Amino acid sequence: MSDLGAQYQKVQGELEDLIMNRQKLETQLQENKIVTEEFDTLKDETPVYKLTGNVLLPVEHDEARNNVEKRLEFINAEISRCEKNIKERQTDLDKLRSELMKQTK
Amino acid sequence: MSQKIDLTQLNPEQLTAVKQQLDQELNHFTQSLQALIVAKNKFAECVTDIKTVSDESNKSQKLLIPASASLYLAGRVKDNQKFMVDIGTGYYVEKNAKDAITFYEKKIEKLNSESTQIQNIIKDKSQSSLAIESQIRQLAVKQHEASKKEAAASGAPATK
Numbered sequence: 387m388s389d390l391g392a393q394y395q396k397v398q399g400e401l402e403d404l405i406m407n408r409q410k411l412e413t414q415l416q417e418n419k420i421v422t423e424e425f426d427t428l429k430d431e432t433p434v435y436k437l438t439g440n441v442l443l444p445v446e447h448d449e450a451r452n453n454v455e456k457r458l459e460f461i462n463a464e465i466s467r468c469e470k471n472i473k474e475r476q477t478d479l480d481k482l483r484s485e486l487m488k489q490t491k
Numbered sequence: 492m493s494q495k496i497d498l499t500q501l502n503p504e505q506l507t508a509v510k511q512q513l514d515q516e517l518n519h520f521t522q523s524l525q526a527l528i529v530a531k532n533k534f535a536e537c538v539t540d541i542k543t544v545s546d547e548s549n550k551s552q553k554l555l556i557p558a559s560a561s562l563y564l565a566g567r568v569k570d571n572q573k574f575m576v577d578i579g580t581g582y583y584v585e586k587n588a589k590d591a592i593t594f595y596e597k598k599i600e601k602l603n604s605e606s607t608q609i610q611n612i613i614k615d616k617s618q619s620s621l622a623i624e625s626q627i628r629q630l631a632v633k634q635h636e637a638s639k640k641e642a643a644a645s646g647a648p649a650t651k
Contacts (some may be wrong), residue, residue, distance in 0.1 A: 421578050424594075432585055433586060434582060434585075435582070435584075435585075436578060436581055436582055437577075442583055445605070454580065461622050
């Protein structure tokens with residue numbers, strides 16, 4: 387009984403961590419999306435800089451755009467991975483819950 | 492989330508649980524709203540800063556640049572019409588005063604519409620919360636009266 391309970395709590399904790407992770411990814415996704423939108427409105431001659439450490443280094447438009455697009459891809463992949471994990475944990479949790487219910491009956 | 496529950500069908504314990512959950516959500520949304528307002532104020536500050544710096548009277552304004560926390564170098568604003576705007580994720584774009592201001596004003600507008608959305612949600616949720624509270628109170632009064640009646644009728648606390 388207490389074994390199952392502990393397991394239940396553990397999975398629940400894992401699920402919470404995953405959800406937090408998912409939220410963080412969402413924030414990053416939104417930020418990167420805003421940046422791409424901003425790139426789209428840029429004129430060709432506008433200089434773009436990237437903050438590297440404590441200095442601003444000039445970067446080419448294409449380079450910056452590619453970089454952000456790659457990041458978006460990566461974040462999207464991370465999100466689907468995270469969601470898959472969340473689903474798995476949720477089914478685990480449901481299973482454990484029904485088992486717990488059976489035991490307490 | 493938006494399924495309708497008939498409050499009169501719930502017992503006091505369930506009502507309290509529902510109310511607790513609602514209050515939690517309410518808290519979360521109030522915090523988000525607070526954060527949005529803070530962000531909005533920051534952007535508004537940027538707009539005023541740009542306006543001040545780009546003002547004609549502030550051309551080649553002298554200033555002190557911090558080289559470290561305790562060392563400053565004398566400097567001069569070379570071009571008060573050009574601004575470096577942080578567009579997110581470490582990228583900065585050079586904009587003139589007008590474009591920079593529109594950039595921040597657009598952000599503020601977006602935040603404004605989001606805050607109205609959240610405000611509406613908060614209104615809805617606090618209404619539901621109040622409704623549940625009154626339901627709990629009604630139930631409590633009813634129970635109280637019922638037990639009083641029963642006690643008066645039988646002279647002893649009756650079990651139902």
